Amino acid sequence: MTGTTHNKNFCPAPWVSLYIEPTGQVENCCVSKNLLGNINHTDNIKEIIFSPANKTVQKSILKGRYPLGCSWCNNKHHTLQKRMLDIFPEINNELYQEGNFELKYLDARWSNTCNLACVYCAPALSSTWASELGTVHRFDRSTKHNMLEYVLDNVHTLKEVYMAGGEPLLMKENELLIAAIKQKNPNCHVLVNTNLTQVKNSPIFQDLLTLKNCSWLVSVDDTEERYEYIRYPGKWSEFKDNFELLKSQVNPNAIALNMVFTSLNALTYWDTIDYMLSLGAPSRGISLALYNNGTRSGPWDPRHMPVEFQERVLEKMDQPRFNSIIGWQNIKNYLLPKIHNPDQQPWLELSKLDQRRGLDSSKVFPEIYKYKDVSPKSLP
Numbered sequence: 040m041t042g043t044t045h046n047k048n049f050c051p052a053p054w055v056s057l058y059i060e061p062t063g064q065v066e067n068c069c070v071s072k073n074l075l076g077n078i079n080h081t082d083n084i085k086e087i088i089f090s091p092a093n094k095t096v097q098k099s100i101l102k103g104r105y106p107l108g109c110s111w112c113n114n115k116h117h118t119l120q121k122r123m124l125d126i127f128p129e130i131n132n133e134l135y136q137e138g139n140f141e142l143k144y145l146d147a148r149w150s151n152t153c154n155l156a157c158v159y160c161a162p163a164l165s166s167t168w169a170s171e172l173g174t175v176h177r178f179d180r181s182t183k184h185n186m187l188e189y190v191l192d193n194v195h196t197l198k199e200v201y202m203a204g205g206e207p208l209l210m211k212e213n214e215l216l217i218a219a220i221k222q223k224n225p226n227c228h229v230l231v232n233t234n235l236t237q238v239k240n241s242p243i244f245q246d247l248l249t250l251k252n253c254s255w256l257v258s259v260d261d262t263e264e265r266y267e268y269i270r271y272p273g274k275w276s277e278f279k280d281n282f283e284l285l286k287s288q289v290n291p292n293a294i295a296l297n298m299v300f301t302s303l304n305a306l307t308y309w310d311t312i313d314y315m316l317s318l319g320a321p322s323r324g325i326s327l328a329l330y331n332n333g334t335r336s337g338p339w340d341p342r343h344m345p346v347e348f349q350e351r352v353l354e355k356m357d358q359p360r361f362n363s364i365i366g367w368q369n370i371k372n373y374l375l376p377k378i379h380n381p382d383q384q385p386w387l388e389l390s391k392l393d394q395r396r397g398l399d400s401s402k403v404f405p406e407i408y409k410y411k412d413v414s415p416k417s418l419p
Contacts, residue, residue: 055143073108149212203232295324301339327366338388
């Protein structure tokens with residue numbers, strides 16, 4: 040059989056993609072939960088790539104079934120599976136057989152190095168968070184070096200690299216990867232997911248600007264003092280300056296926005312979209328993401344706010360200029376049941392953050408504090 044597959048559940052990721060977390064955990068992609076292995080437990084990444092675990096995933100997909108760890112794509116309106124098929128539309132059956140692999144897509148998050156401690160993040164993904172909480176996250180340098188060697192040896196087969204973190208503009212491994220791409224695979228597309236705080240005087244930023252095929256995914260969730268609270272200790276004025284600098288250096292159509300939707304910005308999120316559009320962000324490049332991808336709860340889950348709050352959000356987001364944005368339907372589907380689960384409302388977590396960081400969240404988020412200690416029935 041040749042050509043493209045008609046298996047609607049097919050995804051090329053287990054044959055072409057590697058996702059490496061800062062902890063060393065290896066998956067097929069960033070939303071997979073198939074638990075392939077950990078680079079800290081082996082000095083040879085091929086033991087994970089060609090492991091029984093990955094072969095089981097491949098076998099399931101070839102039979103037209105979603106593996107259990109791929110449930111995120113199975114249940115979502117917009118999926119990483121669709122993006123994978125957009126990147127790799129031709130199904131070469133010589134490759135897509137059980138036990139085969141060729142590195143074509145890389146999402147390597149080399150460490151948790153990051154200068155921000157966003158409220159919805161964690162020490163495993165942010166060294167600033169780890170420092171604030173006094174936790175230690177050690178990474179095995181030798182196994183990470185072995186992983187980097189494997190990537191550099193196979194850089195010529197790559198079609199797409201996704202740089203995230205942590206903060207990718209702070210990771211030395213990315214300098215080596217960019218240099219290898221320029222030399223051996225200049226047509227490879229590089230997508231950089233950055234908080235855009237490490238732009239000025241950054242050698243990695245300057246190297247990325249020299250790539251033939253580079254796109255930028257800029258993380259921003261709100262504006263002004265709400266930005267500074269959510270993306271602590273970022274400064275809004277610096278973000279705006281850096282956004283203007285990026286626009287002056289690259290084609291604006293190569294810039295997209297990555298926006299995380301939480302209870303803290305659920306009402307102001309839509310104003311932020313309008314504001315970023317006014318700054319020149321292309322509307323087709325905006326991607327809306329649910330807190331925790333909507334897969335697990337936590338203090339910033341909008342459904343921990345009263346139903347009246349959720350109804351206000353639904354009313355605000357239900358505008359024609361928003362409903363074509365990637366991720367809008369996922370957010371609407373998440374809120375439409377109007378489930379109120381008050382067990383993890385944000386107040387306790389906000390109190391902890393205020394105390395540790397010397398902040399006053401009640402002044403920053405008055406639009407949500409009106410719901411504190413108020414029962415749903417007593418709201419106007």
